[in-house]
Every structure is written in structure tokens, then in C-alpha cells.
Amino acid sequence: MKTFEPLNVGGMTLPNRIMVPAMVTRLSGEDGLVNQDIVDRYVRYAQGEVGLIVVEAMAVHHAKAGPLLRISDNAFIPGLADLVRRIHDTSDSKVVPQIIHFLKISKSGWRQTVDMLSIEDIDRIVEEFGDAVARAREAGFDGAELHSAHAYTLSSFMSRTNPRKDEYGGHTLETRLRLIGRIVENVRRKAGHDFPVGIRYNATEFIKDGYTVNDAKVIGLRLAELGAAYLSLSVGGKFEDAVHVPGHVPYPYTGFSGDRCMPGDWYPPVTNAHYAVAIKTHLRAHGYDTPVAATGKISDPDDVERLVSSGQVDIVGIARGLLADPDWPKKVRNDERERIVRCDYCNVCKHLDGTHMRVICSLWPQGTLQAPTDDRSAAAPQWESAGAALTATAQTGSVLLKWSKAAGAARYDVYRCDELGNVSFIDAVKVTRWEDKEILAGHRYQYFVRPYAATGAGSARSNTVDVVLPVAPGSAPRASVAEAVS
């Protein structure tokens, strides 16, 4: 598989094409120091042998922000150096920190915007980024990633909604790009031209008057010219459409742009990759081979392979899927996909991040702070002697599935088969019931469930049940599907 071919990214060699994009863990304290929980979280990804680990955003400055890593002072270097050493001691995974600057925001909903910054403030930000990346190099990181996506300072300058009127203003594309240009130049001066620096930015903003992939293609070209080691594409995640809960600091993933940034279970898979593909195509047409990473609800190994083997993108970022199971790369490479703990995109992790609680995956065993270790000697769950006894009951507009417990099961994966024979994994649950609210009356659906131990071992699937919801009187479809197909 192309997925497992190495890739040269600005001088560092990724062992494969899988990346953990930056995910805030809320495991650090307000002191911004690396602690044991942080080390454990990232070493766990290295154990899974992912190609590139992007450590969660760490701030270039000291502004208040709840639990968040910092790289704003040399005092943070030893902790970061220890983190890097532990990762490098574990596997060939490469590791870079995501470097962030953000503006002030309050519980009242007020927030500082880029037009409130003086030229001195901007000059300071330029220096802070340079210093931060130099510290990253000092700490032994393989490179660094500048965070120019979502709701944060660099992205706000790049935005079409940037309200400034000066040489950093939103009135032209070049002025929107001036700050990132100065920062990259300063980073190179302070951290060296040979230190790989990637940039994460939005492929489209998904807000009113926000920029679209039209601009993102040209922005990508400029970033490639600036010598970006890679471009990691995200979307949305803006304050402009965030839902403000009175008394809480606005969280930029609560509006529609947040839905699109971390698409939930009702979104199609691979929702945003076509934007990254368009940007890669544009770069290539202009003679640039800068590696491009696509992200956004991607976790099926076939989708990943299709994206990289076709050359549409070079790297695939898997955030929630690797949180659920950091061993995803190893399991796919070893052809053990059946053992993967599959993310069901319930977004409990997103909710925890938004409320500043320690981020875990709801599929992990209760009370644990890290993904369980894959235990290959552990027994698979066992259905009771009566078997799964899966039943389906038609309700008004939904089907209720119930089944027996399997001894040793930590969760059950629920599968649905449509009348064309397409089998889909549709949810992962810890209880023994599940309701399907997304089906059409008059159509035949089949379901089965499969129990899994916390450590990865799956057992035999349950019996399969068939169900057809009766069509409501007075709205009878004209033809049944059987008639239509024949």
C-alpha cells in the first residue's frame, strides 16, 4: 500500500502517510508544562507507528487560555525535549509541535480582533513565532507546524473578513498574506532554513463572506513559495458563527463552521478532502511538489489509500480515528483491520475540548485517560449460550435493535446492510440497544452487531435481522423499490 511508503517532508522522512493532526488534549495544566499524561498520550501514537505526530497547539505567548501547552519561554524546552525523546525512543514516528498565537476573548463574548493590534503588536507576534520555532528545534522536534487555520490570529489575518485597512488588511490577498510571509521569514532566520516548517490553514472558511477554495489555492501557492515543508488543510472552526453560551468563553467549533471542521456522524466520510485535492492540483500545475495533507472525517483505510495512491494528496490526517485507536496504522499495515476500534464520530472528544475537560475517547474503557494497549492474548467476547438474540422492532419512523450481552464485551459495533447489499458500520455503543432513525419506510434493512473487547479482539457477529418499516397511510410511495428496479 502506498499508505505505508515513506515520504520526504522538507528533509524529515515520515515512515508512512498517516498523520495525527493537532488535537487539544486539555491534559496539561494552566502552567503550560508537559506532564506525564501528555507524554503518555503522544507516546501512545508513536506506539501505533503513525507517520507524523503533530503535538497539540502550544502558545508563543503567555496570554490566559485555560489548560494549554506553551512554548513561550526557554523554561518550556526541557519538558518538550523529554516528550520528543520519549516519542523518538518508541518508534520512527516524526514529531512536530503546532505553534499558535491567539487573541484575547472573554466570557462576555467580547473578543479582540486583528484590527485592534498595533504595528508593534504585529512585530512582537513575528518575533514570538521565530523564537518559538527556534525553541522547538532546541527541544529536538523534527520540525514545526504554524497554526494558520480556524479562529486564531494568523488565520484571521488571512481571512477575507480581516477588517484592517493597512498593509496587513483584508482588502487585498497580498495584504492578508503579509503577516504569514514575515513570520515564515523570521522563523527561517531564527530556526534555520533546514528546519522543516509546515503550515496548517483553512481550505475554505465556511462563514459568511469568508474565503473559499479559490483563495486557498493561491494562498497555498504562496505558502509553497515561502518554503513550507507541508501544507495541512483544515476548514472552518471560526468565532464568527460560534454559539455563545452566556458565562462561557466562546468555543469556535460550535457553529456551522465548527460542524464542518469536525464533521459529526451525520456527515459523509471524507467530507472536506476535495478541497485539499484542488489545492494540490493547483500547486502541481505551478511546479510545486510541496506535500499536502487532507483531513476531516477520514478513517477508512481504503479511503486513505485511494487518496494517496492516486497522488491526489500526499498525507492523510486522522484525528478522531487515531484518538479512538492509536494503533490504526500498525493494524492496517498488518492487515488486521478487524481489530481497529472504529471512531463513530459521536464527538464526545470535541465536547470535552470545548468545556476544557480532559479529552478522551468514549470508546475507551470507563475511567481511563489513554487508549488501552492492544492485548493480543486477551480473549474475545463470548455471546451467552442463547447467542446474541438480536431483535428489531419497528417503531414510528425508527427501528429499535436489542441484543443480549456478550461476556467480556467493552462495546458493540452496529452494522446495517441496505437493499443493494452495502454493509456500513453505523455506530459503536456500550449498551445493548440501538435505534435507527435514518431509514426509509417500505425498504428492507438488515442489521447485525459485533462485540469487541476493550483491547481490540472482536467476536463472531450476532444473528442478522431484517426489517421493513410500514409506510404511513396517506403518503404511500407510488412504487415499491422491487418494482422500480425490475
Place this chain on the structure above:
Amino acid sequence: MKTFEPLNVGGMTLPNRIMVPAMVTRLSGEDGLVNQDIVDRYVRYAQGEVGLIVVEAMAVHHAKAGPLLRISDNAFIPGLADLVRRIHDTSDSKVVPQIIHFLKISKSGWRQTVDMLSIEDIDRIVEEFGDAVARAREAGFDGAELHSAHAYTLSSFMSRTNPRKDEYGGHTLETRLRLIGRIVENVRRKAGHDFPVGIRYNATEFIKDGYTVNDAKVIGLRLAELGAAYLSLSVGGKFEDAVHVPGHVPYPYTGFSGDRCMPGDWYPPVTNAHYAVAIKTHLRAHGYDTPVAATGKISDPDDVERLVSSGQVDIVGIARGLLADPDWPKKVRNDERERIVRCDYCNVCKHLDGTHMRVICSLWPQGTLQAPTDDRSAAAPQWESAGAALTATAQTGSVLLKWSKAAGAARYDVYRCDELGNVSFIDAVKVTRWEDKEILAGHRYQYFVRPYAATGAGSARSNTVDVVLPVAPGSAPRASVAEAVS
């Protein structure tokens, strides 16, 4: 071209694959009656020989709504019948009315939502749709289109955000689909099973927690089963993210979902068609050949041909492009693309609609209420003896183009050529200057303009100018493009 092959749509034969989707004209009075301006507007489309004319939304009920057509009483039939007769007397274009129900809304921003409707209210809406479509048949329309898109009643029931809890509620897909099912059944009973009834609905909602194309595929399957003559796909246009200007009735195209519904000049062309393609593919897999129409910033003849010749969709809706030039179909068929008045997606038309002013195209001659007639005997504009004298001046972040007037020019189309040789139409202006704010410093761009008479005749292009914006100091890209390509 496949674009000009006829298509059987539920019994009516469209002469070609081009459709004018419903566009509110604000030409009617508050009485809801067809008047001469309305007749002129739609006859103009028939003169252009478009395949299907969807007459702007007309209400099934009497609720207050500013200037809007009505089909809520038999008294409206004669005016509508006259409109249909005038269209049929003009060309082979088929014509259907878009039939709408909407809820109450006030200048305070308050709006009625579907959970405020009693079962009796719902029963009344079901009957009103049936009666309205029966009137459409009586008036001689070739069919009808039910408006289940954007911010209106039927779409709000279909939405994942539908807050009802009963058998019409948002908690399951089937309950969301119950109202449209009952309406189609009632329409058939009252207007006949042989009267073609298409349905316009959203391929994705583009609002927080809104439905995605995942649901739209299944919704499309149900609508096909219900016997929809065609499915016309739109997106967004919701009240949930509308910007409320105090003292004004909220307009559902003012938020991000409105940006996506009528994508402006900063959006890529053919922005939303992939959703319609996914729905068509889903229908076909299930054995349904229901014609599917894609819409959303499509107006290039090659894009249209690609969409229909590949079978990705059956019909292409061109709204703003046909407002700008109703003769688009005739000109493309006659291989006279150069004469098309090309929409630049400035969205003046959208703004007029939103402020309840009569909707015109800003490219038409000043003071006219209808698109000018293509006058093939009229002279083309003439550059003065000194020629176009096009000049380009590099500014901070932008290029300012200026040129001489051409005698008889009603507008100038501005073209840009990038360094790969791609020539793009980028704007249409009535003045002799234009500023490009979307270019990258350090790259070579070429520009030329072309003057057009109001009646369609274009003249020779201007001289071509070359420009490279200087790169700002301190943010120098590492490699010039020439180096990168070599």
C-alpha cells in the same frame, strides 16, 4: 451537444436541458396578480428558448409577504393562464409554477416555526397545496414544482432541525418526510396522476446541525418513489443563520447558508453540483431514472455540457446567468457564445430581492426592467482612434486597470490570463477602470478588456497588459515561479 437534446420529464418534453430556476422578481404587486412586467419577464426567457421556465414562487395561502405572486384562489387563474399562453405562443419552452407555503415572520426578527403549527394547520397546508396545483393545471401550466428548499415550510419539516416531537417531527427521517408525502398524495388526487410535479429541495442545509447530502440522497429516493417528475437541487438559504437587520424582516439569504445558495463572485463556479450528482447516482443505484437538476453558479456552456453529457445530472438550472442574458440557450446552440452577456455574480439581483425591490440585472442598460433584445443589426462598440489604451498600475496588493471609452459600449468584460496561460473572465463593469485585489506578488498576470454593446455585439479586445506586483520586503518567497517550474 447533449445540452440541446430534448428530455421527457414526467410526460412533458423539455426542448433542451436548460432550466430557469424560480427567481423572485418583485415585479408583482402585493395583490399577487400577474401583471405585464411579470409577463414580459417570463416571455423573455421563452424567447431565449430555454427548456424549462420555473415561474417564481407563488403562495398557496394569503399570508402577508410583500410583493409576491399568489395561487391561493381561483381568482388568480386567469392571470396565470394568460402568462402561460403568452409563453407557449412564444416558443417550445415548458413552464411550471413554483408553489410555496411559508410561515409568519416579523420585523422584530420573531418567526413562526413548524412546532407552532397544529395538526389542523398541517391538514390545511396539505389541502392548500393540492388546490394550488389543481389551479396550476387549470391555468394551463405544463406541470408544477413544490418548493421544499431553503427557509420555507416544507423544507423546515424536512430539516434535521425540525423541533416537532410528533409524527411530523424532526426526530426521525420518516417523520420529517411525512408532510411532503401527504402533500404529494393530495396533489395527485386533486391535480391528477398525469400532471408532472417536480420538487425542489436542499441537497445540504449548510447550517449548524442541518442535514447533509447523506440525508438528501435518501430524501431524493423517497421523492422519486412518490413519483416526482424531477428533483431540482438547491442548498442553504435558511433563516437559522440569517443576519437580522433591526426593523427589517429577516431575509434567509444573508448568512453563510445564503452565500452558498447564491454563490457570489469569490466562489468557484459549479460550487454545489457535486451534491446533485451524488443524489442522481443514489437514485440510479436504486433503479430510479427521475431527472435531476443541478444549480448554483453554473453558466459556462462547457460546464453544462460536461454535467449532462456524462449523465451526472439531467438538467442544469441557470438562474443569474439567464437573468443577465435570457438568450443564453439560443446563443450557445447557435455557437455564438461570444454574444452572451456574462453574469459576473455581483449579486445586485440578490440584494434587490432581499430589499423587496424590483429585481433586474446590473448589466442591463440603465433604467430598463427587462433584458434588452439581441439586436443583430446593431453596430459593435468602437475603440477611439487611439485604441483601448489599457494600462495597469501596480499598487499595494492590487493592480489598477484603466482604459479608454469605446463608443457604443454598454459594458466591458475584463479578462485575466495567469502564467500557465489560463484565460478567465473575471468581471463585467460599466466604467473604464477595474482593480484586481486577488493576485499574488511576484507572479505575472496579463489583462485585456472587451467592450460590448447593450444588445450583445462585442468588439475587438483591447491591448494586453502585463504586470508583476513587487514582493513586499521581509516576506520574500524563496523561489520564483520560473525557478520552481524549471
